[in-house]
Amino acid sequence: MSITIGTxxxxxxxAQTSTVCKKLEALGIEVKTVIINTLGDTSTQVPLHEIGGQGVFVRALDDAILAGTIDCAVHSMKDIPAYRPSGLFTSAILKRDSAADYLAHNGSISRVRIIGTSSTRRRAQLLRHDPDISIKDLRGNVDTRLRKLNAGDYDGIMLAEAGLTRLGLRVPGERFPAEKFVPSPNQGTIAVVSRADPSLMEVLSAIDHPQTRTDVMYERAVMEKLGGGCFTPLGIYCRSGHLIAEVLSLDGQQTERIEADLKTIDEARELGRQLHGRAKGLIDEAYRKLGISNER
Structure with missing residues (x-):
């Protein structure tokens, strides 16, 4: 069988697509890759919430799958929106790498006063930790961000530790514990999305990691009940069924947090409903301040 993979x-x-290709080739499956540009790649000077949030990194690839141009696509799973087009299926979720955030910086951490990130979650969590630091918007690929750090535009920049690992980069800085700086839902996870073709889904399922799938699906169930996507400062992290979720105000000074051991997807949904009820004011405030409609 031959599979055409979009990336x-x-x-x-x-690098992530190469990991998937190697796993499939080890099973005797022939693969080829097709590069597809997304809106998120071409609009790097605009904050994500102004161009559509998570979906900007996946829509073009979704369209290519549905059009039959490619069979499947490889994504950082945190980029995949909660609500998906009909006809698509997440056929494989690889074993999770580190879910932690990483503050890259040069010199002493005590001298880090200006930090680059465009994530409302990371901004809020940093301000909660230290309200006196300054946060400046920063988008672009990892190389671009590191170049701006080394040029002195920022004292530190926020990255996903998993991305550095996958690129084989060793960068001075600090790993933030996921229990305190709760990551984005599904951070550190690679997913393969395909058309809902049983034979294709069966082949791709061979590289699926069941425990990771369970954990990230719990995270997504909570995310779906919370709403907000990448607009609201929210972190959701599950490890071996133990889930932590929090919603913050944009300035990080208010937090609603919930923690529980889960055994079913229904329990995750109920946890999401409970947190939404407690954090609705923070979610609505974030949408209002960002100038985004909160109709669901």
Whole structure:
């Protein structure tokens, strides 16, 4: 069987796709890759919430799958929106790498006063930790972000530790514990999305990691009940069924947090409903301040 895999063209996306290709080739499956540009790749000067949030990195690849141009696509699973087009299926979720955030910086951490990130979650969590630091918007691929750090535009920049690992980069800095700086839902996870073709889904399922799938599906169930996507500062992290979820105000000074051991997807949904009820004011406030409609 031959499979055509779509991918974004960044170094990180290609590294992740290479991991998937090697796993499939080890099973005797022939693969070829096609690079597809997404809106998220071409609009790097605009905050994500102004161009559509998570979906900007996946829509073009979704369209290519549905059009039959490619059979499947490789994504950082945190980029995949909660609500998906009909006819698509997440056929494989690889074993999770580190879910932690990483603060890259040069010199002493005590001298880090200006930090680059465009994530509302990371901004809020950093301000909760230290309200006196300054946060400046920063988008672009990992190389671009590191170049701006080394040029002195920022004292530190926020990255996903998993991305650095996949690129084979060793960068001075600090790993943030996921229990305190709760990551984005599904951070550190690679997913393969395909058309809902049983034979294709069966082949791809061979590289699926069941425990990771369970954990990230719990995270997504909570995310779906919370709403907000990448607009609201929210972190959701599950490890071996133990889930932590929090919603923050944009300035990080208010937090609603919930923690529980889960055994079913229904329990995850109920946890999400409970947190939404407690955090609705923070979610609505974030949408209002960002100038985004909160109709669901």
């Amino acid at each position: 974004r063209g960044s170094k990180l996306a290609l």
